[in-house]
Amino acid sequence: MRAIKALILDRDGTLIEHVPYLHDPALIRVLPGVREGLRAALDAGLTLYLHTNQSGVGRGMFTLAQAEACNVRLIELLDLGKAPFARICTAPEGPKEPAVYRKPSPRFAREIMAERRIAAGELCYIGDRGSDLETAHAAGTRAVGVATGLDDLAAELSAVGLGHFPVFPSFRAAVDHVLSITA
Numbered sequence: 001m002r003a004i005k006a007l008i009l010d011r012d013g014t015l016i017e018h019v020p021y022l023h024d025p026a027l028i029r030v031l032p033g034v035r036e037g038l039r040a041a042l043d044a045g046l047t048l049y050l051h052t053n054q055s056g057v058g059r060g061m062f063t064l065a066q067a068e069a070c071n072v073r074l075i076e077l078l079d080l081g082k083a084p085f086a087r088i089c090t091a092p093e094g095p096k097e098p099a100v101y102r103k104p105s106p107r108f109a110r111e112i113m114a115e116r117r118i119a120a121g122e123l124c125y126i127g128d129r130g131s132d133l134e135t136a137h138a139a140g141t142r143a144v145g146v147a148t149g150l151d152d153l154a155a156e157l158s159a160v161g162l163g164h165f166p167v168f169p170s171f172r173a174a175v176d177h178v179l180s181i182t183a
């Protein structure tokens, strides 16, 4: 039996090319293998969630509406139906503001666990930054990394003592790993 029932996906550097402080939907490029990986996860019965830190909102660089317009464009480009994500969390806080949903806050993951009655071990984060996997660590969920962002994820993870999380060279490889985990 498959162990993981839901994925919490990072956006920038994981599903789309990381453009720092992206707020123009025209600049969105879906990374290779992402659509196929998400299709495979949906076909396997997994529920998808999107969790994206958008500190550019808190920093006054763009509006929450602009960040959300980028989410809408991503969904259009994925072409996996109108609502491939059961819920989207766009965290607008800047680094100096108290974190509510800003990763590594575990709040979003905990809400999903409570709402959907999903155990922590049935949830898996996929992300390209240390903060994605720190979120998983804080919430007690599983996590896998993808080396498709701007930073050296393996180095980031060992710096914060999370080098035990696996890192994959592509999103598709990460999803295939997740789908291979059995309870």
Ligand SMILES: [Mg+2]
Binding pocket: 010, 011, 012, 013, 014, 127, 128, 129, 149
């Ligand atoms: Mg990212």
